[in-house]
Amino acid sequence: MSDFLDVLTNYDILGAYWVNIQLAFFSAVFALLLGLVLAMMRISPVPSLRGFGASYVNLMRNTPLTVIVVFAILVLWPIFNVSFSDNFNQNFFWLAVLSLSLYHASFFCEAIRSGVNTVPVGQAEAARAIGLSFLPAARLVIMPQAFRGAIAPLGNTLIALIKNTTVAAAASVAEVSILMREMIESNGNYVIPIFLTIAVGFVILVIPVGMLTTYLSQKLAVSR
Amino acid sequence: MDNPGMDAPATQPAEASSDVLVSLTDVNKYFGALHVLQDINLDVKRGEVLVVIGPSGSGKSTLCRAINRLEPINSGSITLDGQKLPEEGKPLARLRADVGMVFQSFNLFAHKSILENVTLGPLKVRRLKPAEAKKQAMELLERVGVANQANKLPAQLSGGQQQRVAIARALAMQPKVMLFDEPTSALDPEMVNEVLDVMVSLASEGMTMVVVTHEMGFARKAADRVVFMADGRIVEQAPPDQFFDNPQSERAKDFLSKILTH
Numbered sequence: 001m002s003d004f005l006d007v008l009t010n011y012d013i014l015g016a017y018w019v020n021i022q023l024a025f026f027s028a029v030f031a032l033l034l035g036l037v038l039a040m041m042r043i044s045p046v047p048s049l050r051g052f053g054a055s056y057v058n059l060m061r062n063t064p065l066t067v068i069v070v071f072a073i074l075v076l077w078p079i080f081n082v083s084f085s086d087n088f089n090q091n092f093f094w095l096a097v098l099s100l101s102l103y104h105a106s107f108f109c110e111a112i113r114s115g116v117n118t119v120p121v122g123q124a125e126a127a128r129a130i131g132l133s134f135l136p137a138a139r140l141v142i143m144p145q146a147f148r149g150a151i152a153p154l155g156n157t158l159i160a161l162i163k164n165t166t167v168a169a170a171a172s173v174a175e176v177s178i179l180m181r182e183m184i185e186s187n188g189n190y191v192i193p194i195f196l197t198i199a200v201g202f203v204i205l206v207i208p209v210g211m212l213t214t215y216l217s218q219k220l221a222v223s224r
Numbered sequence: 225m226d227n228p229g230m231d232a233p234a235t236q237p238a239e240a241s242s243d244v245l246v247s248l249t250d251v252n253k254y255f256g257a258l259h260v261l262q263d264i265n266l267d268v269k270r271g272e273v274l275v276v277i278g279p280s281g282s283g284k285s286t287l288c289r290a291i292n293r294l295e296p297i298n299s300g301s302i303t304l305d306g307q308k309l310p311e312e313g314k315p316l317a318r319l320r321a322d323v324g325m326v327f328q329s330f331n332l333f334a335h336k337s338i339l340e341n342v343t344l345g346p347l348k349v350r351r352l353k354p355a356e357a358k359k360q361a362m363e364l365l366e367r368v369g370v371a372n373q374a375n376k377l378p379a380q381l382s383g384g385q386q387q388r389v390a391i392a393r394a395l396a397m398q399p400k401v402m403l404f405d406e407p408t409s410a411l412d413p414e415m416v417n418e419v420l421d422v423m424v425s426l427a428s429e430g431m432t433m434v435v436v437t438h439e440m441g442f443a444r445k446a447a448d449r450v451v452f453m454a455d456g457r458i459v460e461q462a463p464p465d466q467f468f469d470n471p472q473s474e475r476a477k478d479f480l481s482k483i484l485t486h
Contacts (some may be wrong), residue, residue, distance in 0.1 A: 045312070125294055126331035126390075130345035130397055131321025133314055140348060145335050222334045223379035 016179040023165040027100035035108025060106035069099040069170040096168035108155040115150025155213025238455040250283035262456040275443040278453035292323040324394030324402040332378035339374040362394040384415030401432040
């Protein structure tokens with residue numbers, strides 16, 4: 001057993017998790033913002049915006065995340081010169097954030113849209129009747145209620161995003177799943193404990209998110 | 225029907241001397257194959273209280289909602305104060321700000337306090353200063369008798385109180401005309417009068433009102449004119465005494481016999 005502890009201390013597991021946390025944080029912020037814009041498009045009165053929003057969601061949601069990450073590092077970067085940093089590792093980190101953001105924005109969009117569906121149509125009619133046009137009505141009346149109704153699905157999407165940060169391994173970002181593979185390759189006799197350690201780490205990371213969203217979805221629920 | 229505002233350019237308000245505030249000309253509206261408004265011609269004069277009655281499905285709510293374009297119409301024209309209803313966007317929003325609307329299901333903004341419900345339009349549409357908007361809102365809430373509930377959320381109020389707040393919210397925009405779409409139909413019976421009282425006092429102060437309702441008592445008491453609709457048409461219109469005591473059309477006689485026998 002002490003040998004296994006040696007294995008653990010020989011690797012910077014917390015440092016690797018920190019990379020996943022950073023990937024998750026930045027991707028969640030960008031994906032949520034983009035998802036909000038997409039959701040606004042999808043409920044807007046302009047048909048072309050609605051069409052764009054729907055096409056984006058259907059394309060991104062139905063493409064495997066690994067394919068998007070590989071597309072970013074093999075097409076966006078070398079062919080379209082999308083680069084965030086001269087530092088190779090930094091660049092790949094941000095390409096992974098870009099991929100995760102573009103992918104999860106479609107899920108955040110749909111979560112927000114499910115929240116919009118919890119807002120009775122009369123709320124929008126009342127907003128229009130006092131003279132609010134689409135954007136102010138969405139900002140002041142619809143979206144504040146939609147977010148409160150969408151906390152649970154938003155939380156689910158965030159949880160999926162946190163775990164999907166491991167796909168950044170496809171962009172050679174030094175995160176936990178790459179570390180796990182390295183650890184197993186050199187310490188094959190400890191494959192199960194190593195695997196369990198990494199899995200438990202994610203459980204510890206994700207459980208508070210689930211608890212928080214459950215708490216918030218009850219606390220912030222709009223009473224009607 | 226005489227319609228002085230019609231020839232004016234669409235963007236120009238008619239002369240102030242015009243006493244027609246809302247004018248519907250040859251309005252038609254379909255829900256799919258259903259012809260819900262058929263060749264509606266109707267003028268509402270400044271200060272007039274118009275009560276629209278009729279069996280359900282007669283198109284009276286649709287008529288009411290067409291006046292601020294919550295329901296777009298398929299043909300014909302609707303003008304407000306001589307101005308044709310804009311199709312979309314900012315001009316339409318500006319026009320709606322001048323038309324107060326009270327819904328059957330109140331539709332108070334569920335996440336905002338009573339006070340915020342009333343100040344939202346004045347702050348964001350009329351650009352009033354916060355102190356000014358609050359002062360005006362409190363006066364209106366006082367007037368409809370719910371000032372002591374100002375900091376509660378809509379769900380904490382009774383239906384009657386919520387509907388009175390909804391009236392205050394509409395009045396806060398200082399509308400030219402108030403539309404009431406069955407304002408008491410969703411209320412418990414004991415709360416109907418508290419809402420009707422507010423409407424009667426509003427009518428007596430000279431507010432132009434279009435009221436879709438089943439409250440015949442209100443129609444008799446406050447209406448200047450009763451419009452009876454059936455199957456998407458205006459079948460009959462007359463002052464309330466004349467309409468209720470001596471209806472001309474068979475449809476109206478039939479309708480009244482069904483609702484006034486109890």
